[in-house]
Amino acid sequence: MAHKITVDGNTAVAKVAFACTEVAAIYPITPSSPMAETCDQFATLGRKNIWGTTPTIVEMESEGGAAGAVHGSVTTGSLTTTFTASQGLLLMIPNMYKIAGELSPAVFHVSARSLACQGLCIFGDQGDVMACRQTGFAILASNSVQEAQDLALVAHGATLDARVPFLHFFDGFRTSHEVQKIDEIDDETIRQMINEEAVADFRRRALDPEHPTMRGTAQNPDMNFQGRESCQKYYEAAPAVVQASMDKLAALTGRSYHLFDYVGAPDAERVVVAMGSGCETLHETVEALVAAGEKVGLVKVRLYRPFAADAFVAALPKTVKTVTVLDRTKEPGAVGDPLYLDVCAAVAQGVQAGTAAFAQPRILGGRYGLGSKDFTPQMCKAVYDNMSAAKPVDHFAVGIVDDVTGRYLLGDERFEIPTGARKECMFWGIGADGTVGANKNSIKIIGTYTDNYAQGYFEYDSKKSGGVTVSHLRFGPDVIRSPYFCHKADFTACHCFNYLEKYDVLAAAKPGSTFLLASPYSAAEVWAHMPDEVEQTIIDKKLRFYVVDAAKIARANGMGTRTNTVLQTAFFKLSGILPEAEAIKELKAYAEKSYAMKGMDVVEKNWKCIDAAVAAIEEVHYPSQPAGAFKKPPTVAAEAPAFVKDVTAKMIAQKGNDLPVSAIPADGTWPTATTQWEKRNVAAFVPEWDPAVCIQCGNCSAICPHAAIRLKVYGKDALAGAPADFKSADTKTPKMKGLGEKMTVQCAPEDCMGCTLCVVKCPMSQPKKDPATGELKANPKPALKMVPQLSVREKEIKNWDFFLKLP
Secondary structure, three states, rough: OOOOOEEEEEHHHHHHHHHHOEEEEEEOOOHHHHHHOOOOOHHHHOOOOOOOOOOOOEEOOHHHHHHHHHHHHHHOOOEEEEEEEEEHHHHHHHHHHHHHHHOOOOOOEEEOOOOOOOOOOOOOOOOHHHHOOOOOOOEEEEEHHHHHHHHHHHHHHHHHHHHEEEEEEEEOOOOOOOOOEEEEEHHHHHHHHHHHHHHHHHOOOEEOEOOOOOOOOOOOHHHHHHHHHHHHHHHHHHHHHHHHHHHHHHHOOOOOOOEEEEEEEOOEEEEEEEOOOOOHHHHHHHHHHOOOOOOEEEEEEEEEEEEOHHHHHOOOOOOOOOOEEOOOOOOOOOOOHHHHHHHHHHHHHHHHHOOOOOOOEEEEEEEOHHHHHHOOOHHHHHHHHHHHHHOOOEEEEEEEOOOOOOEEEOOOOOOHHHHHHOOOOOOOOEOOOOHHHHHHHHHHHHHHOOOOOOEEEEEOOOOOEEEEEEEEEEEEEEOOOOOOOOEEEOOOOOOOOHHHHHHHOOOOOEEEEEEEOOOOOOOOHHHHHHOOHHHHHOOOHEEEEEEEHHHHHHOOOOOOOOOOHHHHHHHHHHHOOHHHHHHHHHHHHHHHHHHHHOOOOHHHEEEEEEHHHHHOEEOOOOOOOOOOOOOOOOOOOOOOOHHHHHHHHHHHHHHHHHHHHOOOOOOOOOOOOHHHHHHOOOOEEEEEEOOOOOOOHHHHHHHHHOOOOOEEEHHHHHOOOOOOOOOOOOOOOOHHHHHOEEEEEEOOOOOOOOOOOOHHHOOOOOOOEEEOOEEOOOOOOEEEEEHHHHHEEEEEEEEHHHHHHHH
């Protein structure tokens, strides 16, 4: 039986690539960087490839340099790979033509990512890969973490046998960063997949001064055309080589792949063609629809280049009447997007040649998932329903409102995929608060210490550190084919109390499910401090509601603002996935594994947090009515510009998916100064200023990365009309006195991130040496000290507004 591991797509691919590689030329780019980092770590630790040597990992000055290094390396007979995405892949294109033109085996692993067009997007689609389809590289698509590992190995084996370089890709973030429980491929299996005779033949063709040959010649019109055509036999043979490699993998592992895999009803009349992670969502949708008696199917494209038209036509059921091709890219101005055009050509050729077992079907085209837009079963069903319409929408976008062209499909939210005993969990956190790391450990614990299949996906916004993160965890007894966000959560956790005012954190919570809130208030107090809308949702859904003061526990045990260990412990206690004693044991083991490099002191602090968290969780026995304390505030202020109210506010509230195409500037030109309207309100603690102690050095204002604490010098008359709590001090230095009689250091409580850099840099807030013992102790009278944000927010908002109006 295969050894199970719980791992993300990047790591799964990197393990295979490292085992099959002698040289890796790398340059980091999101979301492919972890592949290069993993290989670099393996090399540093002295790990060996299947030939018993440690690969040479070389970081270049750019992606163009990395591709040039790959070209040079393969030319001299070294088995070589690289890892890239997006604009980084585009920088490699000139060298890709040369590598392919010289029939040099190599593998590029690509976590497919959006290209910068009307705006920069670091998230996933297949635009970068499609820009390379004319380079001569074979293109192999993986749809899941398991497939990414398996087909990475197929690529490394097939490139040697075919003498064609391979671009192996999988969807950025959705597959590259998704954590799944998979069957691991061991080194012996890898070794059997690599044809040593093909390796020896590759080395014999290398440029070698002992056997001199020449490449890179210049060719004139009399023979360049012939030279370009001379590679054709290798490309015509490549699909059979790839299938042979897939068959070898099936014999060794039991997992079968084909150039085009069909799933669905044998007599399907409506068939979707796609590649990438969307195939997993389509697969489970097809299974549900077929079980309901519908004649639908799916063709998964695995080998996109060379496109084996005969094999594709053979994969379609003979009963097919309508085909929809889904592309995860946009090619403006083309008759259709790339995969659509290939399918149209392949089907037309098959019908024309008489090799197709069906009459010419109607072929529709659509786009989905650009920029990692979520692709759900409801959207999949809409695509199949569209094929049944008397006048189906063609060349549509699915999952967005395209009110400009009118060609779009939206999902039917009433449609649900049966999930059996599977559980879904959602965790709302702050970027860099440790929530994502803790949940990665949680899903690995579940995958390792239970018989459940497990999946974890981590939704980031582009702010990363300090931005919103939502962790989506699934686990259950059956294989999970759900590369989309959780929308029926059995467990919901909110790790930032202030999120209750900003986001609909309970929208996906199932009735009767569990809600865990990181709260500075006890179970007896919390109901008086939440918005009415949140409390009404808790009542309506009959949620089991728990609170824990994670920040208090973290501070008490020397962890500062890192509350992740406390909340992870609470999750395991409340979910009951593992017996409590076993869960605590494994949590402590993972804490040691995660933090041992930072010292046992840090590990022991985490252990103390785990022990303290178990006893600190409180259930809230809430009344049948909201407390009526307050309503959710508007997302932006009433005086905000129209664009901010209509567009930016929806993005801030995590409702940007609802924006129609017409709301977005077509050329990417946006108004400036819009960030001032976003009040993130994520700091549990903010700095409070003591003017009597301050020496007016300005270090706090200079160091703040968000300009959330500022210093102003002004005349005393400017204080007219100041709020009662507004603080000021007489200026002390000659330079300041020349600018005005008064000065203020003011914090913006809603913009502060609680990072404490201002306190760290304040000379008057540093620990003081105890004269008696010589020990450093907290300064009893600091100029800046961190205080609970909720206790000062209302008054400091008024003070900040007044401060901004000072000259």
